[in-house]
């Protein structure tokens with residue numbers, strides 16, 4: 472069943488506001504609906520919108536692409552990516568762009584850890600986004616391989632990533648060292664995301680979501 476969710480982000484004075492329409496399909500693959508980590512990352516982008524304006528942004532594992540769309544609506548040049556083997560998900564990503572008049576956003580298939588022409592041909596990214604990509608430990612090394620490759624093109628690039636804590640054994644610390652990356656955790660209260668209604672999303676289990684900024688060591 473196809474549905475549409477609407478998220479809205481505004482500043483405290485309500486003078487600056489955006490609305491994002493996200494087409495979702497209830498109940499199929501992982502990337503066809505918006506996970507709770509996505510509004511948190513979107514809120515971080517909205518909060519830092521002055522920083523993102525005019526920047527080149529690449530979102531990995533974008534799914535319905537709420538963070539990438541917020542970045543685009545805030546003036547970034549955005550490329551959305553998701554797994555090559557999930558064409559339905561990539562199509563839904565394109566629908567998200569059209570639903571928000573963001574037709575200029577490129578949607579490209581990139582599977583984590585695979586050094587395909589699509590990855591090699593990406594432009595130099597300033598900001599890499601990833602919402603709820605760290606959910607299956609078998610993928611963690613591949614995700615960081617892709618991120619590390621993008622950062623080799625731009626040592627100053629930042630990987631902004633939210634994840635949902637599902638198990639205490641899901642640590643990326645050793646892999647960060649392997650790929651010569653470092654992470655700082657950003658408290659949700661620093662960007663007004665410590666409440667359950669970010670962007671009108673009615674998140675029920677917000678306390679399990681963490682925000683990381685990963686950079687080159």
Ligand SMILES: C[S@@+](CC[C@H](N)C(=O)[O-])C[C@H]1O[C@@H](n2cnc3c(N)ncnc32)[C@H](O)[C@@H]1O
Nearest residue numbers: 501502505506509532533534554582583602603
């Ligand atoms: C839990 S969903 C999160 C989707 C979206 N970022 C969000 O937060 O709503 C994980 C996303 O990663 C994508 N994905 C899973 N395995 C992948 C892989 N090996 N390479 C690239 N993308 C992958 C899925 O298609 C899905 O869109």
